[in-house]
Amino acid sequence: MIVAVPHEAAPNERRVALVPETVTRLRKSGVEVRVQRGAGNAAAFPDSLYEDAGATFAQDTRGLAEASDVFVAVGRPGDDALAALRPGSVVVGFLNPLGDPAYLQRLAEARVTALAMEMIPRITRAQSMDALSSQSNIAGYKAVLLAASALPKFFPMLTTAAGTIPPAKVLVLGAGVAGLQAIATARRLGAVVSGYDVRAVVKEQVRSLGASFLEFDLGADAEAGGGYAKELTPEQQERQRAWMVEQIAANDVVITTALVPGRKAPVLISEAAVAAMKPGSVVVDLAAEAGGNCALTVPDRTITSANGVTIVGTTNLPGTMPSDASRLYSRNIYALLSPWMKDGNLAIDMNDDVAKGAVVAGDGSVLVRSGT
Numbered sequence: 001m002i003v004a005v006p007h008e009a010a011p012n013e014r015r016v017a018l019v020p021e022t023v024t025r026l027r028k029s030g031v032e033v034r035v036q037r038g039a040g041n042a043a044a045f046p047d048s049l050y051e052d053a054g055a056t057f058a059q060d061t062r063g064l065a066e067a068s069d070v071f072v073a074v075g076r077p078g079d080d081a082l083a084a085l086r087p088g089s090v091v092v093g094f095l096n097p098l099g100d101p102a103y104l105q106r107l108a109e110a111r112v113t114a115l116a117m118e119m120i121p122r123i124t125r126a127q128s129m130d131a132l133s134s135q136s137n138i139a140g141y142k143a144v145l146l147a148a149s150a151l152p153k154f155f156p157m158l159t160t161a162a163g164t165i166p167p168a169k170v171l172v173l174g175a176g177v178a179g180l181q182a183i184a185t186a187r188r189l190g191a192v193v194s195g196y197d198v199r200a201v202v203k204e205q206v207r208s209l210g211a212s213f214l215e216f217d218l219g220a221d222a223e224a225g226g227g228y229a230k231e232l233t234p235e236q237q238e239r240q241r242a243w244m245v246e247q248i249a250a251n252d253v254v255i256t257t258a259l260v261p262g263r264k265a266p267v268l269i270s271e272a273a274v275a276a277m278k279p280g281s282v283v284v285d286l287a288a289e290a291g292g293n294c295a296l297t298v299p300d301r302t303i304t305s306a307n308g309v310t311i312v313g314t315t316n317l318p319g320t321m322p323s324d325a326s327r328l329y330s331r332n333i334y335a336l337l338s339p340w341m342k343d344g345n346l347a348i349d350m351n352d353d354v355a356k357g358a359v360v361a362g363d364g365s366v367l368v369r370s371g372t
Helices: 020-028 047-053 061-067 079-084 101-109 124-129 131-150 177-188 200-208 234-249 271-276 322-340 353-358
Strands: 002-005 032-036 056-058 070-072 090-093 113-116 158-160 163-165 169-173 192-196 253-256 282-285 302-304 310-312 359-362
Touching: 002 061, 020 032, 020 047, 020 322, 032 047, 032 061, 047 056, 056 061, 061 079, 090 322, 101 113, 101 359, 113 353, 124 322, 124 353, 131 177, 131 253, 131 282, 131 310, 131 322, 169 177, 169 234, 177 192, 177 200, 177 253, 234 271, 322 353, 353 359
Parallel strands: 002 032, 002 070, 032 056, 070 090, 090 113, 169 192, 169 253, 253 282, 282 310
Antiparallel strands: 113 359, 158 163, 302 310
C-alpha cells in the first residue's frame, strides 16, 4: 500500500499532512510512504528528514496521486490530484463537506472513499484523531499573540517607578477548544480575562482557567450534538448583539471563535459594537474564513476602523505555526488510520462509529448531507 503526501494545493498553506516521525511508524507497519519533493519544507521538515525516515519521493502531484492507495493531505486535493486519483483509493483531509456540496459531489464522482477530518465524531475514543481540536488549540494560542502584538499597551499589570500600568481586559467569545486556549494564553500573559458562550455547560471550564464567565439568558441552551454550538434564531442573535455592545466596549481585546459547521459565521460584533470600543482596541476574528464574527472583518487583512480599532482577519492561523501544527495533525492521521491497517493494507470498517462520521463519500455516493 502506498500512502501519498502531496505539497499542499492551497495558496500560503505551509503545513504538511505527515511528518517524518509518522512516516517511520507507517514504514514499520509495512506501508510505503511517498512524498512529493519539498512538501515539508515550509513546515521545517526538509526532504532529507523524510529520506532518513524511509520515504520515497515523487516530483509532481499528478504522478503522486496516480500511484497512491491513500492520499493524505491537510486541505482538499487540487484539480490535478483529483483527476488522477484511482477509483477505490482513499482521500483524507479537511474537505469542507458541509460547506461545499459541489466538491463533495466531485469526490463521489471520482469514486474515491473520502474521509473528512472535520467530521470525526467527538467521542472519547476519537480524541487522539480529533484534528479540529489539535488545530484549534494552535489557533487560540496564536490569536492571543496577534492581539498582544497589535495592542498598544501591556497585557499584564506593571508596577514601576513611574506608576502602575493596569492590565489589559480581554473578552473571548466562544469557549470551544480555540476559545479555551485563548483564555488560558491571555491569562498566562497577565490579562484580566472574561469569556462568553451560548452553551451554559462550558461555564465551569471558563472559570477553571481563572476567567470570569459572562451570562446572558437566551431563553434556551444552544448546545447542539457533538459538543458544538447550534445556530441561534434571528431573534436570539439580535438580542445577543445588543447586549454585546456594552460588554465589548468594556474590553481592550476581543477574540471571537464562534463557528457553526457548514454555515456562515454568526455576527457577534456589530458595527455599533466596534464604534463603542476605545481607540487602540483590538479584535481578532478566528471566524474570518467563514465570513467573520465581526461585521467589519476582511478575511486575510488587518484593518483599522474609523474610530481606531484594529480588526485582525488572518485566516488559517494553524498554518502560521506549521511545524507543530503539522506534527499534531500527522499524529491525528495516524491515530485515525492505524486501527484499520493490517499487514500493510487499509480496510476501513464502515461499522466503526468513527468511519460512520468521517467517511463523506464512497462507492460513487455522497454519504453526508451538506449544509446551506
